[in-house]
Structure formats: structure tokens, C-alpha cells
Amino acid sequence: MDQMVRQEQPSWTRKKTQPARSTSTEAKANDEERRDHRRGSLPIPISSRGGMDGNFGSEERILWPASVLAGIAMCAAVYDITQKVSSHCFKGYDNLSPMKKVEWNNRGFSTFHALVAAVVSFYLVVISDLFHSNIIIDRNSWLSDAMFGVSIGYFLTDLVMILWYFPSLGGQEYLLHHGLSMYAICLALLSGKAHMYILMVLFTEATTPFVNLRWYLEVAGKKTHNLYLYNGLALFVGWLVARVILFIYFFTHMYFHFDQVKSIFPLGFYSILTVPPALAVMNLFWFWKIFKGMLKTLSKRRQQSENGKAE
Numbered sequence: 001m002d003q004m005v006r007q008e009q010p011s012w013t014r015k016k017t018q019p020a021r022s023t024s025t026e027a028k029a030n031d032e033e034r035r036d037h038r039r040g041s042l043p044i045p046i047s048s049r050g051g052m053d054g055n056f057g058s059e060e061r062i063l064w065p066a067s068v069l070a071g072i073a074m075c076a077a078v079y080d081i082t083q084k085v086s087s088h089c090f091k092g093y094d095n096l097s098p099m100k101k102v103e104w105n106n107r108g109f110s111t112f113h114a115l116v117a118a119v120v121s122f123y124l125v126v127i128s129d130l131f132h133s134n135i136i137i138d139r140n141s142w143l144s145d146a147m148f149g150v151s152i153g154y155f156l157t158d159l160v161m162i163l164w165y166f167p168s169l170g171g172q173e174y175l176l177h178h179g180l181s182m183y184a185i186c187l188a189l190l191s192g193k194a195h196m197y198i199l200m201v202l203f204t205e206a207t208t209p210f211v212n213l214r215w216y217l218e219v220a221g222k223k224t225h226n227l228y229l230y231n232g233l234a235l236f237v238g239w240l241v242a243r244v245i246l247f248i249y250f251f252t253h254m255y256f257h258f259d260q261v262k263s264i265f266p267l268g269f270y271s272i273l274t275v276p277p278a279l280a281v282m283n284l285f286w287f288w289k290i291f292k293g294m295l296k297t298l299s300k301r302r303q304q305s306e307n308g309k310a311e
Helices: 002-008 011-016 023-039 058-089 098-127 142-164 172-191 195-219 226-256 266-310
Strands: none
Touching: 058 098, 058 142, 098 142, 098 195, 142 172, 142 195, 172 195, 172 266, 195 226, 195 266, 226 266
């Protein structure tokens, strides 16, 4: 009998028995769901993907600007630390020209950012289980967002210094590299898409310490030192692995997951088809210059060795 009464009850009466979900409750639930996705515990359904505004919640309003400011502060702090340590530990530092000192300190925070970016990228892509699932294009975490923010802070700081001292700290190729890097990172950060691919590109910064050490040794007059030769060989191998072979894997991975890549909003889709190839071409150009420089150094070493034996 009770069942018949419930069935005959008007629809508007039945609706009253179900409490309405408040707007604040919905917002809180959405934030909790977003945090679950960002922790990697839940994959985001492909059908729910939006555009550039799909990754901006209450957490991001604090994390993003804080991480960008942290990146800028990191550069300033390491710049000062490099200056003080170099002045006390390296006799030739005080004899450098003012412009050389600026570049010396600039390469200090460049090296520090490269190490941090390489370690975090390797952890998120290889060690953690964030991208160990079938759906990878929408996977992200607070750590990847923080790393992107710190990198934006670094690229902004370095770009300002390059423009201020142009072209002493780098030519147009550095402006292009930094511009493309910030553009791709900002797209990934604002949309929450393709974090895995951006992290793979950030990992290529692992070669930067070898580039900077080569410059340090050259300025210090240590080009004939064995460390210069070993660093050059390490740079060649590192560049081959991190900036050539890794990009081949990058494009192969995109090919096999192209159904997910196509689901990105139009600007992101066309950007991921153009920006990485542009960076790859630049990496190949620099790789060719590194290869020629290595051959030149080895040739000089062989001639010096033969002259020494002849004497």
C-alpha cells in the first residue's frame, strides 16, 4: 500500500524530498574532483575536456603566481650566490670584465634551473605513476604546475637580461628559443593539457650544465685541460640523447597517441604540431656545431700529442 502511495505522489512533491545541491557545494566538489585528477588518482574523461579555462581553480590562483615568483627569486638568489662564491673561490673572477662577470653569474642560475627542471621532469615522467595510464594528454599534478611556473620565472628573468645586454648574452636564436619555450609552457599550464610532452622538452635542459661548464673552462683559460675534453665528450653524448634521440621518441609517442593529441583545443593542437619541431630543428643545428667543435678539439689534441712524441 505504501508503495502505491509513493508511486501516485506528484512529481513536484517528490522533488521536495530531495535536497538541492548548493552552488558552494558544487564548487567544492569540483575542486575536490580536480585535485583527484591532479594527484593522478583519476583520469579525466576525454569528453569532459574544455579549452584554455579548464584548469583554473582556487588552488591554481595561489600556486601559479607563487611558483612564477619563486622562479624569479631563485634566479636572483643564485645570481648573487654565484657572484659571492666565485669571488672567493676563483682567483680569475675578479679580473674578468664587467660583462663577463654578468654572464658568469647568469650561467650560474641557468645551470641551477636546468638541474631542477631535469630532475623534476625525470621524476614525473619516468618514476612516478602520473603518466602510466592509457589517457595521458590530460594528466597533470601540482608538481608539474609548480615546475612550469618556476620555469616561466626563469625564462622571463633570463629573457630580460638577454634583451638588456643584447647581444652579449645571446643572439636572436636565444630569443626564439625562450619565446617558444614560454609559449608552450603557458599553454600547457593554463589548459592542463600535454604536461607529459612539455616535461619531456624541459628534460632537455639537462645538457645546459655541460654547455655552461664548457664556457667557464674556456673563460678560465682551461681549454687544454683534460676536464675540457671530457666535458665536451659528455656534452656531445648528452645532447645526442636528450635533444636528438629524445625528440625522436617524442614524435613517435605523439604518433601512437594521436587520437588524444587531436582532442586538444585547436590552438594547443596546432602548437604541439609546430613548436616541438621548431625546437628540434634548433637542437639539430646546435648539435652539428657541437659535433664540429668536438672534432676540432680532438684534432688539436692529436696534433699536440704527435708533436710531443716527435720532440
